[in-house]
Amino acid sequence: MQPNAPELENAGETVYDEIDESLLAPGYENWTDLNRFMQTVLENPELSVEQRVQYIQQAYERTKDKTDILVPRSAADIKEILENGKIEFDWPDELGFNPGYTAIGEGTALPAQMDRYGHAGGNNFCSIPEAGAYTFLQRALPYLENSAAYHAWSFNGDTYLAKIEAVRQQDWNGLNGLVPFPVSWTVKMKKKQKETQDILSYHSQAAGCSDKARAKASGGRQPIEECGRTGL
Structure with a gap:
């Protein structure tokens, strides 16, 4: 569960989309290694935006060399994820x-x-x-x-x-x-x-x-x- 993930209401109870952590590797070496996994996640339409963000954050935490790596903080900041996996953030005008x-x-x-x-x-x-x-x-x-x-x-x-x-x-x-x-x-x-x-x-x-x-x-x-x- 991520601290900034948007909450979903289910029968009056606050829940989060679940992810299968077995799909994650034990570790990732650097951006190149992490990005390879990120693309498979981002291009998967069967996953919700929240699930994709959680997978990316979990993989990021397991990455040894985090030089120049920036990953989404929350699904709430994302406007949409395109078919090619590109993240469109909900930036202000200009x-x-x-x-x-x-x-x-x-x-x-x-x-x-x-x-x-x-x-x-x-x-x-x-x-x-x-x-x-x-x-x-x-x-x-x-x-x-x-x-x-x-x-x-x-x-x-x-x-x-x-x-x-x-x-x-x-x-x-x-x-x-x-x-x-x-x-x-x-x-x-x-x-x-x-x-x-x-x-x-x-x-x-x-x-x-x-x-x-x-x-x-x-x-x-x-x-x-x-x-x-x-x-x-």
């Missing part, structure tokens, strides 16, 4: 952010430090306050807490805008003087102007959460103003 993007440029206030939970290549991040990193609850994350999925970075604002301007001007010699490796991929960038423009833009969604998102948030999924998301 993922809790104000609509629109603001291009980074001169005068843009960027955090000196930022962090996120999940793999390091994601788009969502938070600034790190002096009191320490925000909790899963403060970030409105619908996952079980996992410290092994935490990443933090320091932002080098001294040369960042200069690098963006060098790419904008296609000043590859100037860019090579700002980065610790030669920009050997510039020919490919020139051929793919759209991808280049994506790099030039490097948008960051303005921090802040809409009133609509606050009103819709529930069960501790309250967005916070300090969160943002990058476009690169």
Whole structure:
């Protein structure tokens, strides 16, 4: 039985969907091993959403290396599970952010430090306050807490805008003087102007959460103003 699982009423008695724990392996090595089991569970239409979440949580607890693994906290946070096993979470509108993007440029206030939970290549991040990193609850994350999925970075604002301007001007010699490796991929960038423009833009969604998102948030999924998301 999971602490956040939705309750079902049966003859006036609170019960939970049962799962067959014999289907679980004694242990799972890492994400690859766990994900293989998760897919078989998520793609099984005979299981309820609650059962699938319980199987995943049980398998997660038996996983040795939990690096970058995030699994659902509760079936109540899930909008639906697609036929291919993809989980659609019940996120607020615009993922809790104000609509629109603001291009980074001169005068843009960027955090000196930022962090996120999940793999390091994601788009969502938070600034790190002096009191320490925000909790899963403060970030409105619908996952079980996992410290092994935490990443933090320091932002080098001294040369960042200069690098963006060098790419904008296609000043590859100037860019090579700002980065610790030669920009050997510039020919490919020139051929793919759209991808280049994506790099030039490097948008960051303005921090802040809409009133609509606050009103819709529930069960501790309250967005916070300090969160943002990058476009690169």
